[in-house]
Amino acid sequence: MTEAAVQQKKDIRKLTADQLKDWMVQHSEQGFRAKQVYEWLWKKSARSFDQMTNLSLKTRQLLDAHFDIRPLxxxxxxxxxxxxxxxxxxxxxxxxxxxxxxxxxxxxxxxxxxxxxxxxxxxxxxxxxxxxxxxxxxxxxxxxxxxxxxxxxxxxxxxxxxxxxxxxxxxxxxxxxxxxxxxxxxxxxxxxxxxxxxxxxxxxxxxxxxxxxxxxxxxxxxxxxxxxxxxxxxxxxxxxxxxxxxxxxxxxxxxxxxxxxxxxxxxxxxxxxxxxxxxxxxxxxxxxxxxxxxxxxxxxxxxxxxxxxxxxxxxxxxxxxxxxxxxxxxxxxxxxxxxxxxxxxxxxxxxxxxxxxx
Missing domain, CATH: 3.20.20.70 (Aldolase class I)
Known part of the structure; x- marks a missing residue:
């Protein structure tokens, strides 16, 4: 991934749970979805949004358009x-x-x-x-x-x-x-x-x-x-x-x-x-x-x-x-x-x- 490409999206794991919830609500998503995403990130160690199978395809695509997960x-x-x-x-x-x-x-x-x-x-x-x-x-x-x-x-x-x-x-x-x-x-x-x-x-x-x-x-x-x-x-x-x-x-x-x-x-x-x-x-x-x-x-x-x-x-x-x-x-x-x-x-x-x- 080039540095320019990385800078276009934010690292989603730098958001707190409250910040993620606020972002989801601002983008017409239900607030409880933030908890599901947070669980995928930190409890299940998801490496991509595609792995978040209890989210709709639309929600996953929205997240992917704005954020990165940057696993080592x-x-x-x-x-x-x-x-x-x-x-x-x-x-x-x-x-x-x-x-x-x-x-x-x-x-x-x-x-x-x-x-x-x-x-x-x-x-x-x-x-x-x-x-x-x-x-x-x-x-x-x-x-x-x-x-x-x-x-x-x-x-x-x-x-x-x-x-x-x-x-x-x-x-x-x-x-x-x-x-x-x-x-x-x-x-x-x-x-x-x-x-x-x-x-x-x-x-x-x-x-x-x-x-x-x-x-x-x-x-x-x-x-x-x-x-x-x-x-x-x-x-x-x-x-x-x-x-x-x-x-x-x-x-x-x-x-x-x-x-x-x-x-x-x-x-x-x-x-x-x-x-x-x-x-x-x-x-x-x-x-x-x-x-x-x-x-x-x-x-x-x-x-x-x-x-x-x-x-x-x-x-x-x-x-x-x-x-x-x-x-x-x-x-x-x-x-x-x-x-x-x-x-x-x-x-x-x-x-x-x-x-x-x-």
Missing amino acids: AVDQQQKSSDGTIKSSFRLYDGNLVEGVLIPALREADQDRMTACVSSQVGCSLTCKFCATGYMERKRNLDASEIYDQVVEVDRQARENFGAPLTNIVYMGMGEPLLNYRNVLDSVERITSPDGLNMSPKRITVSTAGIAKMIKQLGDDGVKFNLALSLHAANDQKRNQIMPINESNTLKALAEALQYFYRKTGTRVTLEYILFYNFNDTLQDAKELWEFTKRVPAKVNIIEYNPIAEATFKNTDPQTLDKFAAFLESKGVIVNVRRSRGKDIDAACGQLAGKDKAA
Whole structure:
């Protein structure tokens, strides 16, 4: 679809239910038809007006004359040896983003199916260990484009594993809190009874740390989980790998997380990649423990996934065990997250949305 053709019609999924109802009435359609259309768009994930079979042909033609539905399309797909599936999604304007289906590995979690979704095309934060951070940020994703990733990954889960999606993590390409409104709108559509009706407690939004927007999440009383990509509890070290820390210091982040907890009562997750000979000493563990005392949190220790643009290495297993053991000895809840999909560049920090046909 050309850009000129796209501009001739409006994206119908940018209308609220009330706006759609008003439009229908203005065009001599009965108001209740708007509810039917909204259900097709968000509950049944219709990709065209022709699919809306309980509407008359005249009504469908009217909608088609004025509006577009702009679903993303699977451009390429790769399956890892561990079952992880990475998809490259092409958007209506030709841009690419990536999303990942992560099936459970452990038998105890065999019903768990997790979608990792993107919120931006590229990223502006330039984190030194992340492939997306080396890309240009081209634009934010609309709420419907985030929603479409979830719908598609859910379809993949059902087709490949015979089970529906159970969890969603906003940990793909981009910084979710720099696309604040669209991210919250996408969560609303995913969790609404008029949408996918998933529990917000099954959703985790991960941020590199935008203190002002973390406080805004508290003010908005969000029900989903929040994760902070910390990776160093020392401003000097964090500045080196995450330039965003220069304007959002650990002190500012701790205050924002405390505010978020007071407003929502939700314990935060601190994500911490252990880089070899950089942030993996017992002193680093002590600094992380000190940070956890400032805000109720659990810690996810994440295995590093090498990228071509950086020289960081994953720490060795013995160092990781000592690091985790120290935190646990201080009463910190620690989970060690093993990477999935490394053989297809689908693991944490590896998503780059490259057009492999280019």
